[in-house]
Amino acid sequence: MDIKSIKPNYYTLKSFEFINGRILEDQIVEYITLGTPRYDAEGKICNAIVYFHGTTGNYSSISRISSMLVDGKPLSLEDYYFVSLSTLGTPGSSSPSTSGLNNNYPEYGVLDMVNFNRQFLEECLNITHPLGLIGNSMGGFEAVTWATVYPDSIDFLISLVSSYKVGGQNYVISKVMNDIITSDPDFNGGNITGDCKRSLKMASKSMYSFGLSRQFYMDQSISDINKYMDEFAEEDSMEDVLDAYYRNVASMNYDLSSIVSDICVPTLIIGIYEDQYFPPELDAVPMHALIKNSTLVCFNSYMGHVGSSELIKIEPEISEFMSQFKE
Template identity: 45%
Template sequence: MESFEFENGKVLNDVTVEYMTFGTPKYDEQGKLKNVIVYNHGSLGNYASMKKIFPVAFKGGPFDEEKFFFISISALGSPGSCSPSTTDLKNKFPKYSVRDIVNFQKQFLKEKFNISHILGIIGNSMGGFVALTQAIEYPDFSDFVICGLSTYKVAGHDYILSKFVNEIIESDPDYAKGELTYSLIRTLRMACLAEFNFGLSKKALREMSNVELSSEFENFGNESIEVDIYDLKYCNECCMNYDVESDLNRIKTKVLIIACNQDPHFPPEFDAIPMSELIENSELIVRDSDLGHLFFSDLESICYELKEFMDGFS
């Protein structure tokens, strides 16, 4: 895009947007796309996270690729799209909010596809923040929202986890230099390792031997150094400040909330269940799974419920 203006007034020019499409585009009488579903990934993911819905995109399935046209965008702040790393601005990149992510996406959809209305939006984890915020800020933009393994505000243990990650990063004096050093790579690894316990269920971790756990922990840390520490820091702060509790009554679209009892990030009793009570036109699916926060990778297990929900928008 030629430019993008953040809600704090900062403007960036020549903005990169990474995306992919999947499915079958269909048009109305005015030649506008009418069957678009936008997919939103989790923190520091990218467009490829949309692969989570592929197993239920078969003919006659909930997300039948012959019925729907999916657009998946690497969010503002995520590598591949406009971010601290891809712009090389590092710690001089403008601070951004979830509303900025929503507006970045909405502007791109308008400029690239001339889209002013979409059929629906799917959001997983941080993508759920984006989906709910879009439904609040632009209540007529979509007909439905699917919010998976997510919440309406970052609070309690999850807020403290984000604070802890911030403390680790800011404790390294090299962070302020805006250039990668050996010390920052080590700090990045430590900050990412703080997240290790918040993926699989406690039961799944308990059933691993200490040797297996140590190996998984080591691999997780080694893979994490592929992340840019500035991308991580900015995304972490964006999520840490997310809270739409008082605005949920502005949502007019139909909302499907998907949760997992074993999710260490967003336990249903604190997140999905109260959220479903605060959103008037919502449905709730809660399942048991050792995948925990990664349950969105097993949408096949709720294929029937998804199909029942999506039949209302075919």
């Protein structure tokens, strides 16, 4: 399934209000839908699953779980209707760069991202009660926040290599990245005077060694590491610097420690032992302890954090979990 070749759709929210009270008019939402919707007696879609992408992803990042979407698999498009959008703050949808507001764009948090998704789903697709949510990495922040703040509005939650808070190493990574960005003279307090490509490359390199397993990096030659790091940084330098900065701020402020136990729906928490961003013992395991109706599944992946694309390894566990929601 070549999801990345699917052209996105666009919808305009006439008005969106941020938690801080700022209201933006005519904000774009970029999205795709996959599968066939089913309708309840009131004419509303009742088999929708919303997918939330990671930090630098977009609507097409649902390709990460594509192995589970084919016929006969636990998340088959024959059974479910998937919605995947470029979330608030992501180019393609409303963001500092897309809106043209740049540093006058409202500072936002993860709950704003959730509310943006919910408003879009209701206005555009008439979905008021998604069957479930699947969030990968930072997308997991959105899914877990939704399930915490609006616990009766969904039937299940899947958290994929994610957490209920940003602390410790993950906080340090985001702060270092933003400190590098703001130290660039061209950043100029948000009044950008250049392209800030140098600082974006340095910020990217500061996080490069966390995406894959430690063993993966040890197995690479020094010349290959230098090559891959430069390629990674070059790709990230194409991003708008304010989009990156605002997103990091949202990430650093994420903490549901005191309320995550409010989640009441069946929850599948998936971790990867070699994940350097969200080691299960620091994130998935504590989250499992805090959410009463949760199931914890962890597996090994040479790919570390990005091994979330290898869900085929735990297909039986996903099938068992999803069997609760089959019609």
